[in-house]
Amino acid sequence: xxxxRINPRVAKLHRSYTVEAAAARxxxxxxxxxxxxxxxxxxIDDSRPIMIKGAVLxxxxxxxxxxxxxxxxxxxLFCLKCRxxxxxxxxxxxxxxxxxxxxxxxxxxxxxxxxxxxxxxxSAIGAILPGIxxxxxxxxxxxxx
Numbered sequence: 001x002x003x004x005r006i007n008p009r010v011a012k013l014h015r016s017y018t019v020e021a022a023a024a025r026x027x028x029x030x031x032x033x034x035x036x037x038x039x040x041x042x043x044i045d046d047s048r049p050i051m052i053k054g055a056v057l058x059x060x061x062x063x064x065x066x067x068x069x070x071x072x073x074x075x076x077l078f079c080l081k082c083r084x085x086x087x088x089x090x091x092x093x094x095x096x097x098x099x100x101x102x103x104x105x106x107x108x109x110x111x112x113x114x115x116x117x118x119x120x121x122x123s124a125i126g127a128i129l130p131g132i133x134x135x136x137x138x139x140x141x142x143x144x145x
Contacts (some may be wrong), residue, residue, distance in 0.1 A: 005068065008061035015054040016044065022052055036060065076129055077116040079109040086111055093129055093138045097122060103139070105129070 006026050011017070023030040034043075037043060037050065039137040041060045072078050076085035077093075088107035097103035105118040105128070120128055122136075 006056045006061055007063065011057040011061065012054045013058060016051045017057065018049045018051060022057060051101060052104050072118075074128065075127075075132065077105060077107055077109075077118050079083065079111050079112065079114055079116050081114040082109060085090050086116065088116070088129075088132060091132050093132055093134045095120075095122070095125060095134050098138060098139050105134075 006028065010026055011022070017025065019030050019033045022033050026033075033052075036107065037052075041052065042056050044053060070083070070085060072085040076087055077084040078084075086109045089110040090108075093105055093107040095103050095105055101122045103120065103122060104119050105125070107116050108114070109116055118128070120132075123133055126141075
């Protein structure tokens with residue numbers, strides 16, 4: 001099951017937390033903290049109540065968040081269905097430009113045919129998708145007063 005990324009900076013470095021206090025601070029259930037203790041989060045000692053250093057909790061959450069990241073190499077977009085960076089189908093990508101030079105890249109996944117999206121600047125398209133045919137269109141204007 002996929003996990004939610006929790007902001008590690010919510011836990012204060014120089015505080016110690018009980019399981020209940022850490023759960024309240026992070027907005028999770030106390031059983032989640034207990035599962036993290038089984039998964040490698042270090043407690044201060046084996047006595048009750050279980051105490052966790054804030055710095056250790058922050059480092060654990062940061063490692064956990066970094067392990068879940070899937071950076072996209074050049075020439076790929078992230079497919080939410082496959083949960084992997086994938087090449088666009090048939091090497092075709094649409095760029096819908098918005099105001100300010102930024103826009104949305106849209107392409108079909110080469111594996112599952114799901115539409116993939118990525119936000120990008122027009123000047124960075126060459127670095128993101130080198131050697132891929134890109135059709136640039138202007139976004140429709142918004143309704144104004």
